[in-house]
Amino acid sequence: MLSDDxxxxxxxxxxxxxxxRGGSHQTRxxxxxxxxxxxxxxxxxxxxxxxxxxxxxxWSCQGPARRTIERDEAAVAGWVKETWPDVEGPWRRSTPGSSAKARPDSR
Structure with missing residues (x-):
């Protein structure tokens, strides 16, 4: 624990x-x-x-006040549409799974 001093x-x-730094242009x-x-x-x-x-x-955590001028909205939208689904992956399994550690009994 950090003391008040x-x-x-x-x-x-x-x-x-x-x-x-002359202001807050560089984030901490x-x-x-x-x-x-x-x-x-x-x-x-x-x-x-x-x-x-x-x-x-x-103290509070703060994000950037504005987006960069160089931001290419078309490129971002294309990435979100084409690449993000592959990165994110499916939300559910395509086949049923089991959380059991042991193999299911095959009786």
Missing amino acids: LFGVLERELLKSRVA TMSRIKTLIGRRLHKSYTVQGVAALLKRHG
Whole structure:
């Protein structure tokens, strides 16, 4: 558990890095914050632990404010239509299955 004093140090580091970047154009990922905690505070957290820590102290996870200018909507729509179904796979099995570990009795 990170003490309030150590969280204050982390918060100052996060704010300092934001000012150094000139705003928030580069996102802070949980893994980057995890690395910062390890290097600066010498504490070990999981990515989920970092998210919980930040949420507990009133920080929120935010996504990008807008999409990139370079985004090609036609390419995205084509990928979703043609490629995603293969990646996602079927929701149900095509044949009945069993969750039993043992082979079914063939009496």
